[in-house]
Amino acid sequence: MARVVCIHGIGQQYAGERQLHTAWHPALADGLLRAGTVSALDADEVRCVFYGDLFRPPGRTLAVQDPPLDxxxxxxxxxxxxxxxxxxxxxxxxxxxxxxxxxxxxxxxxxxxxxxxxxxxxxxxxxxxxxxxxxxxxxxxxxxCDPAVQTAVQERVAAAVTDRTRVVVGHSLGSVVAYEALCAHPEWPVRGLLTLGSPLGIRNLVYDRLRKPGAWPGGVGTWTNIADEGDVVALVKDLRPLFGDRVDCHLVHNGSRAHDATRYLNTPQVGRAVTDGCGLD
Missing domain, CATH: 1.10.260 (434 Repressor (Amino-terminal Domain))
Known part of the structure; x- marks a missing residue:
């Protein structure tokens, strides 16, 4: 059962939980190394929650692609x-x-x-x-804006979190999902929330639409928010004015792929947050 539960963001409708795990687990392991953590997280201790299929449009077997939007x-x-x-x-x-x-x-x-x-x-x-x-x-x-979609996504998160889960990681829209899941379940044994490239600070469009805007996320002891200066999804890099001074905010440099989840995950800042949340050494 997973000690770390990871939740992806937008644009993953053609991926899957195993595919994401193949990329996210090694990146997270590298983050632990960068942080100087001796203990490792085995592959089965990290679980990726997948909900991208909820946004995958129907298509023919031989022609599945994005709809022709403009x-x-x-x-x-x-x-x-x-x-x-x-x-x-x-x-x-x-x-x-x-x-x-x-x-x-x-x-x-x-x-x-x-x-x-x-x-x-x-x-x-x-x-x-x-x-x-x-x-x-x-x-x-x-x-x-769609309660049915929100409920379906949240049910998948709830099914992934167990009594052994200690850290929840949310990237992009997944950070919103993670925040709301923890607010709704203060009984979960999760110790740390980690938000990467998060849009939670966008006041009118995201923050004001949260079910509990400004609340501390459930029973977690620590919340670490990490953003790249060039990440346009994370419009507001510092979440403390909206969520309180307890949020530990960091800026990192991800190069040309500012919003890339794996480039966030392999940073020492992520490694330290996961190390502390999971009680690693």
């Missing part, structure tokens, strides 16, 4: 607001991205297209097809 598929309201927030942050951290101007105050289809065009030049979104970016926006909205 700017017109970005819905008004939540999806447009999140897209524009990401655009502004990408422009702040990447000189290749043209910044939005006053005209973006009018939420028009042209504004959405300009945002997508600008983000296509970003190092952060290198190799990400436009339809994939639009689908990612829809996944965030689905979890935060």
């Amino acid at each position: 700017a017109s598929d970005v819905d008004e309201g939540f999806e447009t607001e999140l897209l524009l927030s990401i655009w502004a942050e990408a422009a702040r951290t990447d000189e290749a991205v043209l910044p939005p101007d006053a005209r973006t105050l009018a939420r028009t289809p042209q504004t959405v297209q300009r945002a997508l065009n600008a983000l296509s030049r970003s190092r952060f979104f290198a190799g990400v097809a436009l339809r994939g970016l639009v689908l990612d926006l829809k996944q965030v909205r689905a979890y935060l």
Whole structure:
């Protein structure tokens, strides 16, 4: 039974729990090494919760792919607001991205297209097809705004946590999932929450939609939040103003793949947090 439960973020609809485990466990093991931890976590002590299939669109056996989405598929309201927030942050951290101007105050289809065009030049979104970016926006909205999706995801987390689980790791949207799961289950024996590349600090779009915004996550003793300066998903790097000074916040450098989960996991900051939470030496 797993001592560490990991929860993935957006864009994993074509992956699976075993595939994620193959990448995440070695990266976490390297993080422990970087932290100077002598004890190791065996593969069966780390479990990846998978919920990406909830967002996988139906398709024919020989042609499973992202649906042909474009700017017109970005819905008004939540999806447009999140897209524009990401655009502004990408422009702040990447000189290749043209910044939005006053005209973006009018939420028009042209504004959405300009945002997508600008983000296509970003190092952060290198190799990400436009339809994939639009689908990612829809996944965030689905979890935060659709109670059925939220319930289904939370049930999978609850099924993975046992009386032996000591640390929960959430990456990207998975950090929101992890936070809400721990808030809902203060009886769990989890000692540490670790959030990586988290959007929890986005006030209007994420934080205000939490079921318990600002609450301490259940019975955990420590909460470590780690962000890369260039990670546009983690729009707010310091979560302490919203969640309290007990949150231990760190900045790391992940290179050109600022939001990559494995680059977060192999840092000494992650290694130390897991070491402390699991009582390793």
